[in-house]
Amino acid sequence: MKKNTIEEHTKSKLILFFLSLFCGIMIIASFALEFTNSPLKDAVGVVLTPIQSGINQVGGWFSGKMDYFEDNLKLVAQNEELKSQVDQLTVENTQLLQDKDELNSLRDLYELDHKYETYEKVGARVISKDDSSNWFSTFTIDKGTNDGLAVDMNVMSGAGLVGIITDVGPNWATVRSIIDDYSNVSAQITETEDTCIIAGDLSLTDEGTVRLVKLNDPNSKAKVGDTVVTSQISDIFLPGILIGYISEIGVDSNNLTSSGLVSTVVDFKDIKEVLVIKNLKQKAE
Template sequence: MKKKNQTSQTNKYWLFGLSLLCVLLMLLSVFSGKVTGPFKVAANLTVIPMQKGISRIGEWMGDMSDNFQTLKQVQKENETLQAQVDELLIENNNLQEDKYELERLQELYKLDQNYAEYEKVAAHVIGKDSGNWFSTFTIDKGSKDGIEVDMNVIAGNGLVGIVTQVGPTWATVRSIIDDSSNVSGMVLSTSDKCIIRGDLSLINSGRIRFEQMENNDNVVEIGEQIVTSYISDKYLQGILIGYVSEVSVDSNNLTRSGYITPVVDFKNLQEVLVITKTKDAMTGTPAE
């Protein structure tokens, strides 16, 4: 306790001494221009350096204030520029989306012209089963738009699949790559018929399998077009499925089988066309 009181007394003496020094320096500053002799020398040695120091401190503080204001202004400008950059990025993304959508719609229009003999309804894909591939998916058109079960669905450059379920404003489509899909097809150049079977394990390598093609004198070459057959009970004739990528004679020497590269990108489906007439309605023959 005694030591604490001594420290407090010492601090008071220091404070008093510094205060006295400041007063003396202020007096010297006031009278420095009027005095002569030793007092003049003392003033020059003490007051003037102090004045210069105080002046420099004032200038430094002024510069700091200016720098702070400049920094605030720069930060504000940066925020404004960042907002403009964000707006431009959003605008650029929107333009990119519009560009890609335009390209898809142009492709869809070209497909529509390729099958101009069929009436069609355009639809957007709004849902799909789990997995990377559009084996089964939902579109935003239904019975209110004239959609019925067994209507053929096309996109890209050819056949996607067939409508399996219909609601008032939606429909479910099963694509030709689905494991439960079987499509009657034929080689466009020779009319040799075959069965195209869906297989999700194969589509990972970008192909689907065909089977039961008669082993005859007709030569089926790589790159031949495979289209839907006229004997199909649900699929309309002549819709492009894909191109032969491999063909071989089966062990029974009676049939041939192989693989097709499909013309539809089953990993990226956003818009499709639904042909609004079923095979049954066109032929008058009920589907089996």
């Protein structure tokens, strides 16, 4: 077996040697006959021309493949660069959208601050929700007693009332919103000055509404679109804070009171920043 391998190797070397020798002779002959004009030159030309043509074709094929390979490498590099640019632009676009949302939120708080400028307020950020739902029925903010906050302080966001502080620590406070099932807010209709109760009901949060109950409206003057704000007679809520607008109203079976629904001005699915009014109702009176 080893002997056969040696013989094949020797045979290959000989073939390569004679081919190289033949090519060398033909090249020399080509140069030598370049300046002659004889039948031998023609004969050599007949032999060399196909060989040179083949060599040129092979060289052209290799050259084309190299160009194709180089072009592919360039395209791959350009593609990677474009992908990197797209990723960077996506990150920047996401950041711009976040900045826009934050700017809009801060603009709303600024307008809210000026609308209730007689109250002393402090801004805070929401740091967690206290339930697994998508709604901010109860949540925690990043300010507490160190910032002068206390239980029963009113909390606002967007365009109006969010809720009230129910618990507080040195650097945190818990807020119960008006959509929570345990929330009841004494309110009134601005247009009629009739009083009512705004009752939280988490089953209505998908509609963006809260319940309006016990509306003292003997003449049935309240109508859809009327403004609902916190009333003067509330024990803990400061008066005149916007809650929302009547979206549904009807007389109760006792023919003495009315009930309905109020569309809230606050989006309780997306609360990031709030304003806490540091004035307590008892001290503000």
